Amino acid sequence: MSLIEVTGLVKTFERRQAPWGRPRLIRAVDRVSFAIGEGETLGLVGESGSGKTTTVRCLLRLIEPTAGSFLFRGEQVFGLPASRMRALRRDLQMIFQDPDSSLNPRMTAGGIVEEGLVIHGIGSPADRRARVRELFEWVGLDAGMAGRLPHELSGGQRQRVGIARALALAPAVLVADEPVSALDVSIQAQVVNVLMDLQQRLGLTLLLVAHDLRLVRHLCSRIAVMYRGRIVETGRAGAVFHAPAHPYTRALISAMPDPDPGSQPPRIRYDAAGFDPEAELGEVAPGHWAATSAARQ
Amino acid sequence: MNDDRAPLLEVRGLTTEFVSERTGVRRVVRAVDGVSFDIGCGEVLALAGESGSGKSVTALSVLRLVPPPGRIVSGSIRFEGRDLLTLDEGDLRRVRGARIGFVFQEPMTALNPVFTVGDQIAEALEVHGAARGAAARARAVELLDMVRIPEPARRARDFPHQLSGGMRQRVLIAAAMACRPPLVMADEPTTALDATIQADILDLLVAMRRELGLSLLLITHDLGIVARVADRVAVMYAGRIVETGPAPGVLAFPRHPYTRGLLASLPGRVPGTRLEAIPGAVPDLAALPPGCAFAPRCPDRFDACDGSRPDAYAVSPGHTARCFLHGGAAR
Ligand SMILES: Nc1ncnc2c1ncn2[C@@H]1O[C@H](COP(=O)(O)OP(=O)(O)OP(=O)(O)O)[C@@H](O)[C@H]1O
Ligand SMILES: Nc1ncnc2c1ncn2[C@@H]1O[C@H](COP(=O)(O)OP(=O)(O)O)[C@@H](O)[C@H]1O
Ligand code: SF4
Ligand SMILES: [Mg+2]
Ligand SMILES: [Mg+2]
Numbered sequence: 001m002s003l004i005e006v007t008g009l010v011k012t013f014e015r016r017q018a019p020w021g022r023p024r025l026i027r028a029v030d031r032v033s034f035a036i037g038e039g040e041t042l043g044l045v046g047e048s049g050s051g052k053t054t055t056v057r058c059l060l061r062l063i064e065p066t067a068g069s070f071l072f073r074g075e076q077v078f079g080l081p082a083s084r085m086r087a088l089r090r091d092l093q094m095i096f097q098d099p100d101s102s103l104n105p106r107m108t109a110g111g112i113v114e115e116g117l118v119i120h121g122i123g124s125p126a127d128r129r130a131r132v133r134e135l136f137e138w139v140g141l142d143a144g145m146a147g148r149l150p151h152e153l154s155g156g157q158r159q160r161v162g163i164a165r166a167l168a169l170a171p172a173v174l175v176a177d178e179p180v181s182a183l184d185v186s187i188q189a190q191v192v193n194v195l196m197d198l199q200q201r202l203g204l205t206l207l208l209v210a211h212d213l214r215l216v217r218h219l220c221s222r223i224a225v226m227y228r229g230r231i232v233e234t235g236r237a238g239a240v241f242h243a244p245a246h247p248y249t250r251a252l253i254s255a256m257p258d259p260d261p262g263s264q265p266p267r268i269r270y271d272a273a274g275f276d277p278e279a280e281l282g283e284v285a286p287g288h289w290a291a292t293s294a295a296r297q
Numbered sequence: 298m299n300d301d302r303a304p305l306l307e308v309r310g311l312t313t314e315f316v317s318e319r320t321g322v323r324r325v326v327r328a329v330d331g332v333s334f335d336i337g338c339g340e341v342l343a344l345a346g347e348s349g350s351g352k353s354v355t356a357l358s359v360l361r362l363v364p365p366p367g368r369i370v371s372g373s374i375r376f377e378g379r380d381l382l383t384l385d386e387g388d389l390r391r392v393r394g395a396r397i398g399f400v401f402q403e404p405m406t407a408l409n410p411v412f413t414v415g416d417q418i419a420e421a422l423e424v425h426g427a428a429r430g431a432a433a434r435a436r437a438v439e440l441l442d443m444v445r446i447p448e449p450a451r452r453a454r455d456f457p458h459q460l461s462g463g464m465r466q467r468v469l470i471a472a473a474m475a476c477r478p479p480l481v482m483a484d485e486p487t488t489a490l491d492a493t494i495q496a497d498i499l500d501l502l503v504a505m506r507r508e509l510g511l512s513l514l515l516i517t518h519d520l521g522i523v524a525r526v527a528d529r530v531a532v533m534y535a536g537r538i539v540e541t542g543p544a545p546g547v548l549a550f551p552r553h554p555y556t557r558g559l560l561a562s563l564p565g566r567v568p569g570t571r572l573e574a575i576p577g578a579v580p581d582l583a584a585l586p587p588g589c590a591f592a593p594r595c596p597d598r599f600d601a602c603d604g605s606r607p608d609a610y611a612v613s614p615g616h617t618a619r620c621f622l623h624g625g626a627a628r
Pocket of ligand 4: 052053054177
């Protein structure tokens with residue numbers, strides 16, 4: 001049994017074309033299934049609007065899923081009462097895309113990192129201060145920054161405060177939605193190193209949402225590619241990058257800008273008209289799955 | 298692609314400052330500090346660097362569109378044989394849009410939401426006296442077709458919100474090309490877009506350049522994009538060009554420690570390894586160190602680096618690096 005097992009996740013939203021119009025149901029997430037083993041890193045990639053954020057928001061129950069099952073250590077998460085959900089969130093922490101809007105502007109960096117410990121009544125004040133110091137060190141923040149307000153920190157420092165906060169309760173799983181896309185290249189690299197260190201040090205399980213394939217290739221052992229709410233391909237990162245099976249994955253990889261002169265592969269375009277939302281994943285190589293239309297077989 | 302006449306655009310010693318005064322303390326931010334570069338006919342120059350390095354202010358300075366309290370304090374900008382910095386407002390207006398087209402980063406703010414995209418392109422043509430009335434509208438449709446917008450006649454009647462982000466960016470490129478300017482400046486034209494759409498827009502710019510022979514100043518923070526489209530690259534740090542040269546050469550053999558650091562920061566080249574991240578963050582432009590601005594973050598720093606600012610030293614033909622490792626009396 002994997003640490004995380006998601007089966008048939010569906011989330012629909014009502015959307016009106018005009019205020020007086022009839023609402024139309026859109027399936028932002030459409031029968032999504034995946035599993036993540038302890039200590040594994042899964043990268044969820046896909047174009048804007050493909051349903052990545054909606055998927056992880058459902059798992060954390062920040063929004064309610066329409067259908068499906070999410071087993072965490074074998075326990076069904078969907079439908080859990082709020083009290084049990086609160087306890088579970090200790091083990092499932094999230095870091096957000098925009099470090100600026102996710103940190104309370106009136107709390108100090110130290111206070112933000114300590115808050116979860118206070119809420120869960122963990123440790124004495126002295127224990128908590130020691131823990132905050134340790135967390136600061138893990139994410140490469142100077143202990144002297146604990147007294148600073150978010151606006152007194154740089155973007156990269158704020159994102160590290162967000163990571164330290166997420167780690168305070170020693171979660172088993174870290175869910176990161178575009179954790180570096182708002183940061184400059186040199187600062188991105190610093191945060192990527194922090195995430196890699198934590199993986200090695202704590203054996204953290206990571207679910208990483210990112211549109212930057214280079215980042216996903218760097219950090220993830222496995223990849224799931226989403227397109228219009230569906231997972232169209234999944235497998236080990238190396239296999240998906242070197243032998244992409246789904247035409248959308250091929251298009252995505254060929255669009256990735258590569259700074260190595262001469263190594264840019266020729267562009268491959270994906271014809272959205274050929275997309276079949278009913279196609280089921282089939283195993284194309286051991287552990288490597290891609291959506292194949294019944295019609296094509 | 299190049300010819301041996303004078304370059305189309307020749308920028309020398311461009312310096313632009315923002316001066317602010319708060320609680321009696323004067324803060325001078327030199328956003329662009331002695332920047333020089335050329336763009337030849339039909340050439341693509343990429344201006345690369347992290348946010349705040351002065352890329353946008355450089356482009357705005359070329360058009361003399363720096364917002365107050367910003368001010369160009371020195372330099373010269375020769376374009377088609379004239380110095381744009383001494384041109385009167387009227388002549389300058391005839392250069393903007395007509396001779397130098399521009400595409401800004403945020404497609405939504407650059408388009409007016411209450412006019413159709415066809416009308417907005419037609420208006421650009423009329424303002425510059427390139428076409429009027431029905432002829433301008435017909436030309437607008439042609440331009441939309443040129444930027445590969447499907448069903449251009451129908452799309453011309455759409456309002457900006459009816460288009461996807463990628464299509465809006467194409468409309469802006471069409472508007473920038475409306476008067477067939479010999480030079481187009483594009484400021485992070487694909488940063489807000491998905492990877493596949495970004496690649497489409499870059500392919501489009503490359504095709505336009507080939508078909509129309511235009512020159513392009515492309516601003517980007519992504520060295521992958523530089524590799525994809527640029528002939529030459531200028532890497533900026535703290536308001537100065539720290540390395541410039543042919544794009545393949547600079548990317549394969551970066552000579553400035555900052556350029557090396559930027560390349561080493563890119564994930565995905567050797568999966569699962571620690572990145573050789575540049576420590577620290579971009580400095581406050583109002584409080585730069587006296588020597589090399591990169592010194593506090595530089596792995597190769599030595600005594601000379603803190604004494605004075607390094608000049609741009611030649612490292613190979615057409616390739617310079619502003620770093621004491623490559624020259625200077627100090628060495
Ligand atoms: N609260 C909501 N109400 C209505 N539609 C929504 C809502 N949240 C998301 N959607 C829609 O669901 C789809 C998936 O959105 P989601 O935010 O999951 O995309 P994403 O893959 O995270 O994209 P991005 O890369 O842009 O962050 C989109 O069509 C979006 O417009
Ligand atoms: N309108 C403005 N007022 C004050 N400072 C500005 C203004 N625009 C830019 N700057 C400053 O000029 C420097 C360079 O900015 P910019 O050219 O926008 O950087 P880039 O485009 O490379 O991200 C930054 O320090 C920025 O804060
Ligand atoms: S001049 Fe010195 S500090 Fe500056 S980049 Fe070169 S080696 Fe580094
Ligand atoms: Mg998202
Ligand atoms: Mg800019």
